[in-house]
Amino acid sequence: MKEISLPKASQLTSPNPVTLVCTQKPDGATNVATVSWWTYLSFNPYMIAFAMAKTSYSGEMLRNSGKVVLTVPGSKLADIVLACGSTSGRNTDKVSQFNIELTDLENSAIKIPCHSKVAIVCRLKEYHEAGDHYLYICNVEKVYGDDSEAALFAWNGYTKIHPIQ
Ligand SMILES: Cc1cc2nc3c(=O)[nH]c(=O)nc-3n(C[C@H](O)[C@H](O)[C@H](O)COP(=O)(O)O)c2cc1C
DSSP states (O other): OOOOOHHHHHHHTOSEEOEEEEEEOTTSOEEEEEEOOEEEEEETTEEEEEEEETTOHHHHHHHHHOEEEEEEEBGGGHHHHHHHTSSOTTTOOHHHHTTOOEEEETTEEEEEETTEEEEEEEEEEEEEEETTEEEEEEEEEEEEEOTTSOBOEEETTTTEEEOOO
16 A cells, blocks of 8 residues: 545545535525535434534534534435535525525425435534534434435545446
């Protein structure tokens, strides 16, 4: 083996997971942002975590409201994953800009994109500084899934979005 950078390692671990993090803006509308760096944390109680850049609008919304829905996008959402991963809700209404079709979710004020495979409704428990990111640790309140959708993954250093097959 030879020494490599951590970004290079993240290419070598491709495909990496992909989620669309949905938060609520002050006017009640949904902001959608792409997040690869997430993990299950605990099954008892249910907990997950994800890391977002300190500058992200989603992080600000989450710290303000305490609420987030982490979704795993189905294959029809590949273009939305890339678009929501390269624009900020701070200056773009992504839902209207990218024609994202939203659906209601039981027990959640936050809407999520149609064709999601999994939706994890969370409350922020705590967050920690982690270099240029914050690590958000969340309690899971509800989990929903749809077997018929094919999950998307990030390939080739987050530049290509498609399912495993
Ligand atoms: C495939 C992919 C994966 C990404 N993963 C992350 C991630 O794990 N954490 C993060 O902070 N940003 C990640 N990004 C970048 C954010 O989605 C991007 O900074 C976005 O503009 C944040 O939007 P917001 O300001 O509305 O929250 C990713 C982008 C792409 C395309």
